[in-house]
Amino acid sequence: APVRLTILGSGWGAFRLLKDICPKTYSVTVVSPRNHVLFTPMLPSASVGTVSTRSITESLRPLCIEKGARLCEAHAEHLDLKKKTVQCRSLHGERYTVPYDRLVLAVGKKANDFGIPGVQRNAFFIKETADARRLREALLTRFEEAACIVARSSTCGLRPSDEQVAQVEQLLRVIVVGGGPISAGFSEHLVDFIGRDVRRTYPDLIPYMSVHLVEWASCTQIHRKDQALREYMLQRLSQRSGVQLHRGEHIEGVTQSELRLESGRSIPYGTLVWNAGMKPVPIVQSADLPKARNDSKVRTDECLR
Amino acid sequence: APVRLTILGSGWGAFRLLKDICPKTYSVTVVSPRNHVLFTPMLPSASVGTVSTRSITESLRPLCIEKGARLCEAHAEHLDLKKKTVQCRSLHGERYTVPYDRLVLAVGKKANDFGIPGVQRNAFFIKETADARRLREALLTRFEEAACIVARSSTCGLRPSDEQVAQVEQLLRVIVVGGGPISAGFSEHLVDFIGRDVRRTYPDLIPYMSVHLVEWASCTQIHRKDQALREYMLQRLSQRSGVQLHRGEHIEGVTQSELRLESGRSIPYGTLVWNAGMKPVPIVQSADLPKARNDSKVRTDECLR
Numbered sequence: 001a002p003v004r005l006t007i008l009g010s011g012w013g014a015f016r017l018l019k020d021i022c023p024k025t026y027s028v029t030v031v032s033p034r035n036h037v038l039f040t041p042m043l044p045s046a047s048v049g050t051v052s053t054r055s056i057t058e059s060l061r062p063l064c065i066e067k068g069a070r071l072c073e074a075h076a077e078h079l080d081l082k083k084k085t086v087q088c089r090s091l092h093g094e095r096y097t098v099p100y101d102r103l104v105l106a107v108g109k110k111a112n113d114f115g116i117p118g119v120q121r122n123a124f125f126i127k128e129t130a131d132a133r134r135l136r137e138a139l140l141t142r143f144e145e146a147a148c149i150v151a152r153s154s155t156c157g158l159r160p161s162d163e164q165v166a167q168v169e170q171l172l173r174v175i176v177v178g179g180g181p182i183s184a185g186f187s188e189h190l191v192d193f194i195g196r197d198v199r200r201t202y203p204d205l206i207p208y209m210s211v212h213l214v215e216w217a218s219c220t221q222i223h224r225k226d227q228a229l230r231e232y233m234l235q236r237l238s239q240r241s242g243v244q245l246h247r248g249e250h251i252e253g254v255t256q257s258e259l260r261l262e263s264g265r266s267i268p269y270g271t272l273v274w275n276a277g278m279k280p281v282p283i284v285q286s287a288d289l290p291k292a293r294n295d296s297k298v299r300t301d302e303c304l305r
Numbered sequence: 306a307p308v309r310l311t312i313l314g315s316g317w318g319a320f321r322l323l324k325d326i327c328p329k330t331y332s333v334t335v336v337s338p339r340n341h342v343l344f345t346p347m348l349p350s351a352s353v354g355t356v357s358t359r360s361i362t363e364s365l366r367p368l369c370i371e372k373g374a375r376l377c378e379a380h381a382e383h384l385d386l387k388k389k390t391v392q393c394r395s396l397h398g399e400r401y402t403v404p405y406d407r408l409v410l411a412v413g414k415k416a417n418d419f420g421i422p423g424v425q426r427n428a429f430f431i432k433e434t435a436d437a438r439r440l441r442e443a444l445l446t447r448f449e450e451a452a453c454i455v456a457r458s459s460t461c462g463l464r465p466s467d468e469q470v471a472q473v474e475q476l477l478r479v480i481v482v483g484g485g486p487i488s489a490g491f492s493e494h495l496v497d498f499i500g501r502d503v504r505r506t507y508p509d510l511i512p513y514m515s516v517h518l519v520e521w522a523s524c525t526q527i528h529r530k531d532q533a534l535r536e537y538m539l540q541r542l543s544q545r546s547g548v549q550l551h552r553g554e555h556i557e558g559v560t561q562s563e564l565r566l567e568s569g570r571s572i573p574y575g576t577l578v579w580n581a582g583m584k585p586v587p588i589v590q591s592a593d594l595p596k597a598r599n600d601s602k603v604r605t606d607e608c609l610r
Contacts, residue, residue: 029456035449052357061506070456073449090453091446141396144340144378148395151334151375201366 002027006086006098008076008283009106010034010060017104018063028069029098031076031088035060038129044186047124047132048139048193057129072098076107079287105298109278114218118254123177123274126186135273139174142270143202146171150204165208171270172209175259177251178275179215184233186275187213191241212267213237214246214259216276307332311391311403313381313588314411315339315365322409323368333374334403336381336393340365343434349491351437353444353498358434377403381412384592414583419523423559428482428579431491440578444479447575448507451476455509470513476575477514480564482556483580484520489538491580492518496546517572518542519551519564521581 003026007014010032021028042056064071074088077095086098111127113119124135146168153160160168176187190211199206215234237243250262259267289298308331312319315337326333347361369376379393382400391403416432418424429440451473458465465473481492495516504511520539542548555567564572 052359054357059506065506065508070459072453072456074453090450092450092453094453096457145395145397148377148379148397148399151377152401154375201364201370203370 004029004099004101005104006031006100006102007104007106008032008086009104009108010037011106011108012037013106014104015058015060015063017106018060018067018069021067023067023069026102028064028067029072029100030060030064030069031072031074031086031098032060033073033075033091034128035071035073036129040127043126043129043132044182044189046129047126047135048189048197049136050193053129053132076283079103079283079289081288105284107281107284110281111274112277112279113274114276116251116253118256119274122254122256123272125274126182135271138271142171143198143205146205146208146270147202168205168208169210170257170268172205173212173267173269174210174271174273175212175214175267175269176273176275177214177216177259178277179213180275180277181233183213183273183275184237186273187211187237187243188241191243210244211242212244212246212269214249214251214261214267217248217250218277309334309404309406310409311336311405311407312409312411313337313391314409314413315342316411316413317342318411319409320363320365320368322411323365323372323374326372328372328374331407333369333372334377334405335365335369335374336377336379336391336403337365338378338380338396339433340376340378341434345432348431348434348437349487349494351434352429352431352440353494354441354502355498358437362434381588384408384588384594386593410589412586412589415586416579417582417584418579419581421556421558423561424579427559427561428577430579431487440576443576447476448503448510451510451513451575452507473510473513474515475562475573477510478517478572478574479515479576479578480517480519480572480574481578481580482519482521482564483582484518485580485582486538488518488578488580489542491578492516492542492548493546496548515549516547517549517551517574519554519556519566519572522553522555523582 002024005021005026005028007017007028007030010030014030014032015037018028018030036057036059039056042051045051046053046056060071072088072090074090076086077089078087080087084100084103086100086103087095088098089095111125113123124138125131126135149164149168150160153164174190176183176190194206194209194211198209234245234247238245246267252260252262254260254272257268259269259272261267284298291298307329310326310331310333312322312333312335315335319335319337320342323333323335341362341364344361347356350356351358351361365376377393377395379395381391382394383392385392389405389408391405391408392400393403394400416430418428429443430436431440454469454473455465458469479495481488481495499511499514499516503514539550539552543550551566551572557565557567559565559577562573564574564577566572
């Protein structure tokens with residue numbers, strides 16, 4: 001009988017493995033909460049509408065059919081290494097168990113909010129297709145809301161009041177929290193988007209728009225090795241692209257419309273994008289596997305075993 | 306000074322008018338809850354993913370910029386024909402007033418649920434881009450849910466139990482309520498979609514899928530003139546496409562998972578699409594304008610005045 005192989009995850013690793021596998025030797029079950037592979041580097045483009053999310057995803061099902069593999073759209077909740085089973089919960093809440101002979105962990109990581117209050121509820125992440133769609137819709141909603149305020153005063157032949165100006169500026173202020181290459185890349189992307197697409201469709205809004213990059217102090221530690229490159233990148237962002245930098249900040253909390261810094265300062269915003277690092281998904285944290293020194297990654301040998 | 310022209314709506318009529326208007330003669334304000342023109346005949350295709358909603362919509366903003374027109378993404382709530390003002394409510398809840406010298410009513414209609422309990426909450430409509438997206442996501446969710454149930458039993462080497470079969474059949478039963486050409490067209494579209502795309506991606510689900518067309522008795526009245534054509538169409542749907550017809554039914558109510566008929570019968574469903582007629586939008590109903598005999602349409606002369 002073929003070996004029962006269970007793959008947790010549907011990212012690059014899982015996809016490549018499934019592509020190479022011999023369906024005669026292995027009877028494969030894939031468990032993942034998403035049924036597609038996502039080309040993550042294009043997510044920032046998708047979130048401003050430059051590409052469609054459909055063109056950066058590929059359904060796993062055709063490959064599964066080719067390999068005779070079962071795809072369970074479910075969260076893997078618990079590993080029982082002794083009994084060799086995975087406890088799954090489908091997206092509709094049903095729990096069931098998948099047995100295995102061999103297991104492949106290819107679950108990736110999830111966005112880390114470092115337990116800062118309000119982030120989970122108010123910030124946008126850039127990790128899944130749904131994130132990109134939500135962020136794009138949020139941006140467009142802000143544009144329409146701001147355009148509405150500007151149009152309203154001009155219908156009556158007036159200039160917007162100081163209060164309206166402040167309101168519009170807040171709506172059109174995008175804060176990116178992070179400090180690594182992804183945040184910087186996303187900020188630059190946003191500036192391009194404003195300069196090209198927004199300028200064409202909402203020319204009246206351009207004077208009120210701003211992009212802020214808040215460099216989260218802990219990121220500076222993580223990326224210490226590439227300090228010179230980082231400095232160059234941030235200089236370029238600020239000088240060439242007009243991104244407003246806030247460097248080495250500690251963040252206290254996030255409300256629906258304000259980012260509160262430990263320095264006591266607050267920055268009101270319309271849209272907050274959080275890109276400040278990753279953390280392991282719960283099943284890796286809870287699994288009884290040898291962990292690397294900083295206790296989050298599974299320790300592996302050079303063959304990733 | 307140019308004449309202040311206010312256009313309510315952003316459909317075919319409004320778009321054509323705006324395209325032809327002389328920006329020197331008219332200072333235009335467009336009020337509509339949606340900021341784009343929608344090619345409605347393609348919505349059924351969009352709701353099964355054959356085309357993207359982006360390719361069947363066109364932003365109104367570029368044309369507005371060209372014509373120096375203001376676009377207010379807002380609901381027109383009340384007409385004051387004496388004061389010549391339109392009361393608007395933005396999508397964010399703010400109320401304001403737009404004055405006009407000339408007014409164009411191009412607001413279209415909205416889906417009619419005839420006050421039947423549960424329809425508004427449980428059924429899908431095919432009227433706006435968001436409807437198509439919601440319907441597509443609902444269908445895909447049902448497919449994944451059903452695939453999960455089928456895959457689960459096959460992981461343990463079993464055939465699905467009778468209970469599971471019933472559950473999967475319900476999930477994959479689509480009911481279209483209507484009886485006019487749009488419902489028939491949509492049903493046929495759905496059958497094509499199942500035969501091509503679903504067969505390729507979810508081959509295991511095909512035996513469980515079914516499409517039901519419930520002909521709403523009142524529709525028969527409306528479309529009486531084209532009776533022969535209707536009969537031909539319905540015969541073809543049932544014989545060639547395998548759509549299950551339920552003719553001349555009165556509908557009592559809709560629950561989350563069941564369509565209840567006045568005959569006492571109930572049909573359990575996974576997805577319910579409602580396409581049983583249109584009704585005027587609230588602003589037309591409330592406006593103090595001469596109405597046509599069936600009291601819903603505004604009465605106009607041959608020049609639509």
